[in-house]
Every structure is written in structure tokens, then in C-alpha cells.
Amino acid sequence: MAVHNPLAGLSLKAARWSATHPWRAILAWVGFVAVSVGLAMAVPTVNADGEDYYMGEWGRATQMIEDAGLDNPDSEVVLITADGDLDQAKAEAAAAELTERMRATDGVDAVAEPQWSEDRSALLVSVQLARDQEDVTDLQAVTEDVAADHTDLQIGQAGDNSVDDAINDQVADDLSSAEATSVPITLILMLIAFGALIAAGIPVLLAVTSVTATMGLTAPLSHLIHAEDTVSSMIVLIGMAVGVDYSLFYLKREREERAKGRTTLDAVEIAAETSGHSILVSGFAVIASMSGLFVVGGATFNSLAAGSILVVAIAVLGSITVLPALLVKLGRWVDRPRVPLLWRMNRRIGAGGISSRVLAPVVRRPAAALVVSVLAVGALAVPALGMKLHSGSLETLPTKIEEVQTLRAVADKFPSEGPAAEVVVRGGGDDARAALDQVQEAALETGRFVSAGADPIRTSKDGETSVLTLAMPYDEADDRVDRALETLRDDVLPPVLDDTGATYAVGGGAASSYDMVDHLNSYLPLVIGFILLLTMVMMGFAFRSVPIALVSTGLNLLSVGVAFGLITLVFQHGWGADLLDFSSPGFVIDWIPMFVLVVLVGLSMDYHVFVLGRVREYVEAGMPTRLAVRKGVADTAGVVTSAAAVMVSVFAIFATLSMMEMKMMGVGLSAAILIDATVIRLVMLPAILVLLGDRAWPGRPKDARGEQVAENDPGYALV
Structure with a gap:
């Protein structure tokens, strides 16, 4: 098979070296992961601090306050209320006890006199901490002791430090729960996709090691780009999705070629030239998309961009190096041990068995299929026009805290x-x-x-x-x-x-x-344009086709519209709030659309590139465009379904977590990817390709006179 693209040549060279030096490649990967983990233990992580977040007029004001030494020390408040009518004498007695004990607590600068609410239904004790004092556990112990002595009162403590500690604990619990759930679910989906334990375990192993290595490298990277608290969840989110997908694409193609009678080495080389090329194109597309976050700037987006780019680059590296080495060493053992029921089900369904039933009417009536699908997708995207952004507030924090x-x-x-x-x-x-x-x-x-x-x-x-x-x-x-x-x-x-x-x-x-929302509203159109233009150029370069580049950009824009529309419906308007166990705040948290945009565009390119790569193979082999589209989409439908199922499952787990930001990410990404992988890529994409015909592939085979052969010409060779 000839190499038509430098990226395909790169993936083929990497695979050949790894396949002929498998133990070196495997040990090098293990060593790389081990060194990365060692770096995390040896190098302290530099977390983003206040100055990293300053922007706009608020940032200037805050800097002026700090320069003048007028920034207030942290404070805590203790609220005293009751279920029914508040006994004022008892409340004042509890407040007096709190005041006396807290004034004697280390790290306390001052305790204000108790303050009554206007209706005298609540009493407030304000505590000012000493400068640079962050630990409030002693204060919380005092509050708990006083509350235990006054059981007929409701006494609760809150403040920046205590709330931050509680939120961090909740986020840690949520993430550990998500990680513990995502790995077994992904493994189950891979078992369904492959029907064999080793084949199912390889994608999960590559994803987990890619995430582990990235977590380690973020420590030294944080000295250049300060780490934000949410970056670890993003690395898990993106790393599991792309790591599994890339291995899935590669492994499926290698098994397909072995099933045709080719040796393991030949099958690995073909997979490297085809699926490996798609992995590189997709990886660069994801990286290009994530780099759009640098345009926005600020600690949150710079940190998220750096972490996501790093985990994608590591997943790509593993897919074109250690993965071919593992496949060569395992050989046909990759299909062992088989899970009898799942193995037979895979064989019985075959490639494109289900998708062919969907594709048949789309290919027969492409115009009608395109109109119906555009109307359906457009209806889901319309609510995004009324999306309201606001920073996270008390309304978006879990009430369970x-x-x-x-x-x-x-x-x-x-x-x-x-x-x-x-x-x-x-x-x-x-x-x-x-x-x-x-x-x-x-x-x-x-x-x-x-x-x-x-x-x-x-x-x-x-x-x-x-x-x-x-x-x-x-x-x-x-x-x-x-x-x-x-x-x-x-x-x-x-x-x-x-x-x-x-x-x-x-x-x-x-x-x-206010300034954050204004900043994001100003930059969102710019980032959308930057990402779509960059991915359009990449797709045009990868497939040597302007129509393909334009189609890819248009479909990405539709996917983004669907994501924004669904987030608006669910969180701003409260659709399904009871099902997801939250109260609608009436807005979308300001940074979520920007993050969902770059992640969705990047990840949807995974299977988009994979599908187009297979269609182009058939076109270059001389197959009529209509048949090439039908066969290319059908052959890849099983892999795309499996890849999308992994993404949807991983993101859906985040929709069940406590933090509103996690819910928004989970709902927006899981629902949008589900629609993207089915309606957009299984209906709209083939319909558009059929309608474009030869115009989508300007480099397709020509006859002896140098003219492009018509689709109905019997001279086409069918593969």
C-alpha cells in the first residue's frame, strides 16, 4: 500500500520500528510512565494563585488593593438559627460562648460582636482570621462543640476557607467515584466491542497509562503554566476518551487485516498506514482545538489547554509506538481468552450489519435525509441563541454541603x-x-x-x-x-x-x-472561528480536498450548536433537573461553553477522520463514490459506535456528580457526542458525501485519457 501522506509515513515508520523491536518499545513506554510518576513525586506542583486569575477592571482593582496592603484577611461566620421561633436568650448565650472561645483560638485576629438579623430570626458571629491563616479546623471544632451544647439551636459555620475545603473534599470524592466507575464501564464496552479479554484490556491499559504519565508530567509543567484545580478531572476525562479511541481504531483494523489472511506484521503495518494516519490527524486536530483555550488566557483556560494537549500527545505517542509492539508480541493471542456469547455476537453481526439498514435509505435519498437531519439538529441548537452566562455562585454549589x-x-x-x-x-x-x-x-x-x-x-x-x-x-x-x-x-x-x-x-x-463573563463573551466568537479555521486547514491538508474541509467545519459547527442548545435547555431552563438531581440556577456557568466547544470539536474529529479515511481508501481504489461512501461508513460504523459509547459513558458519569460544573460538562458532552456520532456522522455526513459525489475527491482515479471516470462507469474496480 502506497503512502499518500507524510503523517501516514510517520505512523508507518514508528510502527515498523516498534514491531521489529517490540521489547524495546514496551520497556521504553513503561520507563516513560515510571519516570513521569517519579517526576510528580520529586517536583512540587505550582498551583495557580490569585494573580493568575486577575482580568479586566476587577483585576486592576484587586491588584491596587493588594499593592496598598488593603486586602482583607480571610474570615468565617457562624450563623445561629432555630427550626421554629428563635429563643433570643439562648441564641445570645451560644453567641457569647462562641465569641469567647474563638477569641482564644490560635489564628484568630478578631471576633466581632454578634449581629442580629433585621427580623431577629438569626444571630451572626463574624470571625476575622490572622493574615495568611488558612486552616480553620480549630474554629470548626469550636463551632461543633458549641452546637453540641445547644441542641435546640441550629449553629453552622461558613467562610471562604471552610467552603473551599468542603468543596475540595466533595470534588475529590466525586472524581474518585468517577474514576472508579469509568474504568470498569470502559472495559465492559471494550469486551462487547471485541469479545475477547486481552483485546478489550489493551485500549483501557493504554488510556490509563497515558493519563498516569500526564498526571506525572503536569508537576514540572506547572512551573511554566500554573496548574488549576480542575485540570486533573479534565485529564481523566480527555485521556480516557482519546486513549481508548485511538487503540480501538488501530486494533480493529489490525484484526480486520488478520482476518483476511495477512500475517500479524503485515496487518500491523496496514493498520499503521491507515488507522495510524487517522490517529495522527485526529490527535493534531484535538491539539489544535485545545490550543484555542490559550487565546482566551487566564489561569483556568491555560491550565486546561496545557493538560489536555499533553494527554492527547501522550495517547497518540502510545498508539503509534507501544501499541504496535504489543500487537506483534501477542499475535493471535490478542483474541484470547474469548467471551463465548460476545464473540459469537460480534461474528454474527459483522462489520456494518446494523448501520447498513440506516445507511441504505440515506444513500438512496440523500437530499431528503439531509433536510430531515438538519431540521432535527437545528431544533436542538436553537435554544443556544438565548444562553445566559454567569460565574458559579452559591446557587450552583451542592446543597448537600x-x-x-x-x-x-x-x-x-x-x-x-x-x-x-x-x-x-x-x-x-x-x-x-x-x-x-x-x-x-x-x-x-x-x-x-x-x-x-x-x-x-x-x-x-x-x-x-x-x-x-x-x-x-x-x-x-x-x-x-x-x-x-x-x-x-x-x-x-x-x-x-x-x-x-x-x-x-x-x-x-x-x-x-461580571468581567469574566464579559471577557468570555468577547472571546467566544474568536475562539470558535480560530478552532474551526484551524481544523478546516488541517482537514484540507490531510485529505487534499477543499469540499471535505468545508464539510468537516460545518458539521463541527452543528455539533457545537447542539451541545450549547442542550446545556441551555437542561441547566438554564431546568429540563430534566429532577432526573439529574439539581436545581436550575437559570444560567450556564461562564467557562463551560468554551471548554465544551474545544473538547467536542477535538473529540468528534476522532471518528470523523476515521470514517473519511476509510471512504477515501475505497475512492482511491476506484470504487464509485456512492458505493465508497456506503461501504466506508458501514465498515467503520461498529468502531465509531464503540468509540462514541466510551465517550458518552465516561462523560455521562460526570453528569451524575455533585458539582454543577461537572454536571454541565457531562450532559453537554455526552448528549452532543451521542447525536454527533449517530445523526450527524451516520446520516448527514454520508448524505453530503453522496450529494457531492466526485467533487469531494478531486484526486480520485482517472481513465487513460486523464479524465475523471463517472460513477456509473463499469471500469471502476470494486474492492
Whole structure:
């Protein structure tokens, strides 16, 4: 078989070396994984910190506050309530005990006097920690002891540190549960796909070792690109999907060639030139897609991009090196031991047995199939037009976490403890500091802000920087928070502060969310264009066909639309909320669409490239386009179904986890890939290819006169 592409030549050379030096290749892979794990143990991981997340006006305000030494130390609050009417005497006694014991606790800077809610149904004790104090376990122990002594009261503690600790514990539990579930489910799916234990275990083994090696290498990589907390879950998510898929494509083709009577070595070489080429093209497409996250910038997206690119590159490396070596050493033992029922079922169904029934009407009536499928997919994508983005808030945190319940109750009983804006003024002398009093008065007159306490203005020791805190009487996710910030920035501040000569900016938690959403809304169209253009160029280069590149880009865009539409329906509008055990926050968490976009485009290219590669083989062999499409799609349908089943299963596990971000990722990716692998790639793609005919393959065989042969010409050689 001739090599038509440099990538195919690369995969073939790698496979030949590995096949002729199998033990070297296997030991090299084992050594690589071991060294990677050793690096993780020897090199400390550098986690992203506050400065890595700064962006927009909020970032400037936060930096000004830190430079002036005005950043507040962490704090915790203890809320005292009751099931029915609150006994005020008992509540005050509990608060007094809490205050006394917490003031005596190490790491506590100050404890404020207990504060009653407006309706006197709740009592709040605020605790300010010493600077750089993060451990709150001693405070939590005090709260638990006092709660045990006052069983007729409800006493709960919450704060940035305690909530973060609880969330981290919950995420760790969720991820360990997902990892423990995904591996056996993937193994079961591989058993169904192959009907033999060794064949089923190889893809899972490659995926697990790829993920393990990546986890190890992220430690030294974090010194260049600081690691974000969510990167480990993303590595598992992507690594299991691509690692299994790449092995599946390769192994299926090798078994197919052996079934035709070829030797194991010849079968491995053919698989390297065909499936290996598809793996390289797909891997580069995934990497190109993930690189779009670097365009957005910021700690979260840079970390996710680095981790995903690394795990895909390692999975590709394993697929074209250690996988051929394993197949050569195992030979026909790869089909042992067989699972009798599953083995017979695979043989009975054969290649494309089920898909042929779907493909037959599509190939016969391509125009009708295309119209119906476009209408169906378009209907699922339409809700994305109304998608609303917002940063994660209390509404998106799991209610099963006690600290989250406490924070929600605090925000309800004490509005001043809700979202706040911080007006930072640097320079301008006494005029600027005096102007903050006017700013506060003007802000309160708008009706969108409330007083943040008796002393809302704090000034640095050198007198150069002052900060005014303004509270908002709304929930974090309320649209009125954004309107309040816009009023403050556009209408209140300029008339008062522009003439003072001071530098000013608005920060605070609410501003952080607002600026992040604004940043993502600005970059989302750019990233979509970047990814689609880059993958279009890659597909055009890989298949030497402009129509194929355009079709691939269009189908990717449809897949993204479906994902966005489904996420909007489920999480913004609450469809299926009871089934997935969550309460709709009324919005989509801001970074989810960007992440789903790059992951979906990258992963859907796996089987897209695999299908097109097989169709092109038949076209280059001289088969009529219509028949090449039908046979190519049918022959690869089983592999595509298995690959999609793995992705859908792994992502669906994330939809069952507690964290809303995980649910959104899981639902968006699993549902979109299911539709992409069936309706889009099994109906729309073949329909478009049949309608394009020879125009899709400008390099197809020509007759002796150098003219392209018509599809109905009997001179075509059928394979």
C-alpha cells in the first residue's frame, strides 16, 4: 500500500520500528510512565494563585488593593438559627460562648460582636482570621462543640476557607467515584466491542497509562503554566476518551487485516498506514482545538489547554509506538481468552450489519435525509441563541454541603453579607478620598446598593489608596447585580472621580463575575472561528480536498450548536433537573461553553477522520463514490459506535456528580457526542458525501485519457 501522506509515513515508520523491536518499545513506554510518576513525586506542583486569575477592571482593582496592603484577611461566620421561633436568650448565650472561645483560638485576629438579623430570626458571629491563616479546623471544632451544647439551636459555620475545603473534599470524592466507575464501564464496552479479554484490556491499559504519565508530567509543567484545580478531572476525562479511541481504531483494523489472511506484521503495518494516519490527524486536530483555550488566557483556560494537549500527545505517542509492539508480541493471542456469547455476537453481526439498514435509505435519498437531519439538529441548537452566562455562585454549589447551606442562609438573613462592589481609588490626594463619600451617597440614592457597615471606607497607611465597599441586596446570580455594577461604573463614578486626577477601578466578587463573563463573551466568537479555521486547514491538508474541509467545519459547527442548545435547555431552563438531581440556577456557568466547544470539536474529529479515511481508501481504489461512501461508513460504523459509547459513558458519569460544573460538562458532552456520532456522522455526513459525489475527491482515479471516470462507469474496480 502506497503512502499518500507524510503523517501516514510517520505512523508507518514508528510502527515498523516498534514491531521489529517490540521489547524495546514496551520497556521504553513503561520507563516513560515510571519516570513521569517519579517526576510528580520529586517536583512540587505550582498551583495557580490569585494573580493568575486577575482580568479586566476587577483585576486592576484587586491588584491596587493588594499593592496598598488593603486586602482583607480571610474570615468565617457562624450563623445561629432555630427550626421554629428563635429563643433570643439562648441564641445570645451560644453567641457569647462562641465569641469567647474563638477569641482564644490560635489564628484568630478578631471576633466581632454578634449581629442580629433585621427580623431577629438569626444571630451572626463574624470571625476575622490572622493574615495568611488558612486552616480553620480549630474554629470548626469550636463551632461543633458549641452546637453540641445547644441542641435546640441550629449553629453552622461558613467562610471562604471552610467552603473551599468542603468543596475540595466533595470534588475529590466525586472524581474518585468517577474514576472508579469509568474504568470498569470502559472495559465492559471494550469486551462487547471485541469479545475477547486481552483485546478489550489493551485500549483501557493504554488510556490509563497515558493519563498516569500526564498526571506525572503536569508537576514540572506547572512551573511554566500554573496548574488549576480542575485540570486533573479534565485529564481523566480527555485521556480516557482519546486513549481508548485511538487503540480501538488501530486494533480493529489490525484484526480486520488478520482476518483476511495477512500475517500479524503485515496487518500491523496496514493498520499503521491507515488507522495510524487517522490517529495522527485526529490527535493534531484535538491539539489544535485545545490550543484555542490559550487565546482566551487566564489561569483556568491555560491550565486546561496545557493538560489536555499533553494527554492527547501522550495517547497518540502510545498508539503509534507501544501499541504496535504489543500487537506483534501477542499475535493471535490478542483474541484470547474469548467471551463465548460476545464473540459469537460480534461474528454474527459483522462489520456494518446494523448501520447498513440506516445507511441504505440515506444513500438512496440523500437530499431528503439531509433536510430531515438538519431540521432535527437545528431544533436542538436553537435554544443556544438565548444562553445566559454567569460565574458559579452559591446557587450552583451542592446543597448537600453544610457550609453551602449556611452561606445561603447568611445571604438571605443578612443582605449586607451578599455580593459587594469595591471602589478603589489611588492618588488624587484628599480630594479623591473625600469624593468617596459622594460616591457612597450617590450609589445609595440609585437604590441598587445598601450600606456595607458603619465604616465602609478603608485607607492605606501611606494614604495613597482608599477602598469603598458597597453591598447589594440581591442574590449573586440576580441580573440586577450586573445592572448595579454598570450603573456604578458608568453613571456614578465618572462625574465624581474623573476630575480628581485619581486612578480608580471597581472590584469585588460581583465585579469578578461580571468581567469574566464579559471577557468570555468577547472571546467566544474568536475562539470558535480560530478552532474551526484551524481544523478546516488541517482537514484540507490531510485529505487534499477543499469540499471535505468545508464539510468537516460545518458539521463541527452543528455539533457545537447542539451541545450549547442542550446545556441551555437542561441547566438554564431546568429540563430534566429532577432526573439529574439539581436545581436550575437559570444560567450556564461562564467557562463551560468554551471548554465544551474545544473538547467536542477535538473529540468528534476522532471518528470523523476515521470514517473519511476509510471512504477515501475505497475512492482511491476506484470504487464509485456512492458505493465508497456506503461501504466506508458501514465498515467503520461498529468502531465509531464503540468509540462514541466510551465517550458518552465516561462523560455521562460526570453528569451524575455533585458539582454543577461537572454536571454541565457531562450532559453537554455526552448528549452532543451521542447525536454527533449517530445523526450527524451516520446520516448527514454520508448524505453530503453522496450529494457531492466526485467533487469531494478531486484526486480520485482517472481513465487513460486523464479524465475523471463517472460513477456509473463499469471500469471502476470494486474492492
